[in-house]
Amino acid sequence: MVQLGQFPPARHVIAHISDTHFLGGGRELYGTVDTDPPLVHALELLGRSNLPIEALVFTGDLADLAEPDAYARLRSIVEPAAAKIGAEIVWVMGNHDERPAYSQGLFGHETTEPQDRVEMIGGLRIISLDSTVPGYHHGALLDSQLDWLRDVLAEPAADGTLLALHHPPLPSPVEIMAILELQNMQRLADVVRGTDVRGILAGHLHHAMSGMFAGIPVSVAAATCYTIDASAPVGSLLGVDGAQSINLVHVYDDQILHSVVPVNETRPVSGFPDSVLDRLGQLSFEERIEAFSSKTSTFNLAEVESSGAPEVDHTLE
Ligand SMILES: [Fe+2]
Ligand SMILES: [Fe+2]
Numbered sequence: 001m002v003q004l005g006q007f008p009p010a011r012h013v014i015a016h017i018s019d020t021h022f023l024g025g026g027r028e029l030y031g032t033v034d035t036d037p038p039l040v041h042a043l044e045l046l047g048r049s050n051l052p053i054e055a056l057v058f059t060g061d062l063a064d065l066a067e068p069d070a071y072a073r074l075r076s077i078v079e080p081a082a083a084k085i086g087a088e089i090v091w092v093m094g095n096h097d098e099r100p101a102y103s104q105g106l107f108g109h110e111t112t113e114p115q116d117r118v119e120m121i122g123g124l125r126i127i128s129l130d131s132t133v134p135g136y137h138h139g140a141l142l143d144s145q146l147d148w149l150r151d152v153l154a155e156p157a158a159d160g161t162l163l164a165l166h167h168p169p170l171p172s173p174v175e176i177m178a179i180l181e182l183q184n185m186q187r188l189a190d191v192v193r194g195t196d197v198r199g200i201l202a203g204h205l206h207h208a209m210s211g212m213f214a215g216i217p218v219s220v221a222a223a224t225c226y227t228i229d230a231s232a233p234v235g236s237l238l239g240v241d242g243a244q245s246i247n248l249v250h251v252y253d254d255q256i257l258h259s260v261v262p263v264n265e266t267r268p269v270s271g272f273p274d275s276v277l278d279r280l281g282q283l284s285f286e287e288r289i290e291a292f293s294s295k296t297s298t299f300n301l302a303e304v305e306s307s308g309a310p311e312v313d314h315t316l317e
Pocket of ligand 1: 019021060061094096204205206223
């Protein structure tokens with residue numbers, strides 16, 4: 001593969017998926033949202049992409065009421081897709097999950113202990129941190145969890161660490177969600193600051209969001225089930241059936257990208273197949289600039305001519 005720009009390929013590619021909220025028996029969420037098709041579609045998109053995805057990270061609220069059947073159905077959908085993609089699965093606890101059902105349903109061992117785990121993806125470490133409080137929807141971390149995390153982070157990983165937890169250590173633009181935020185964030189900041197944690201992946205808010213925590217970028221993935229409209233009138237909480245998405249995470253040596261991928265049905269309107277890239281790869285740098293960047297190239301003139309006629313085949317002259 002020819003390097004077309006200034007950056008070599010990402011060292012790791014990960015899919016970040018959140019808040020599937022499956023119910024037992026295939027019941028619809030709120031009696032109206034079928035939670036399965038958007039997730040199935042998301043996994044189909046990841047498979048179709050042919051990206052070298054090494055892990056699927058699910059940042060919590062996997063099952064809406066922690067029913068065993070919901071976890072079983074989730075596994076029956078995710079595991080075959082992950083095997084086909086060649087990706088590991090990293091599960092993270094959310095406030096709608098319950099530790100006994102989560103640990104039994106996903107790991108075959110029922111326990112009430114916090115569900116904290118470490119997964120190595122080559123040189124990249126992914127830490128799944130359980131930010132839930134039994135019986136409540138807000139988040140918190142026990143002293144014992146913070147001690148464990150400090151111990152794990154004492155030894156850096158070759159490609160650094162991604163910390164995955166359900167409750168984002170950030171303010172919430174939707175005011176009422178502040179009641180359900182991660183408490184005592186400062187104590188987590190004291191543990192992660194200055195370590196090899198390069199990114200924090202979270203969910204819980206049901207809308208895509210990014211921020212900084214203790215000098216570390218935080219990326220919140222929206223939900224696959226339903227989303228929360230961050231532009232709803234102040235003081236209200238508005239869940240909507242639309243704009244569901246997942247994130248692709250590209251990990252470079254000194255940079256991490258988070259790309260939002262909608263998982264609703266979409267209508268293709270433009271583009272070209274991978275054969276075009278193959279042909280561009282055979283050209284010299286200067287030829288590629290002329291062929292693809294110049295506004296007067298035959299290729300770009302074809303683009304202009306095809307405006308309004310998306311079926312036109314874009315062939316590189
Ligand atoms: Fe959720
Ligand atoms: Fe949540």
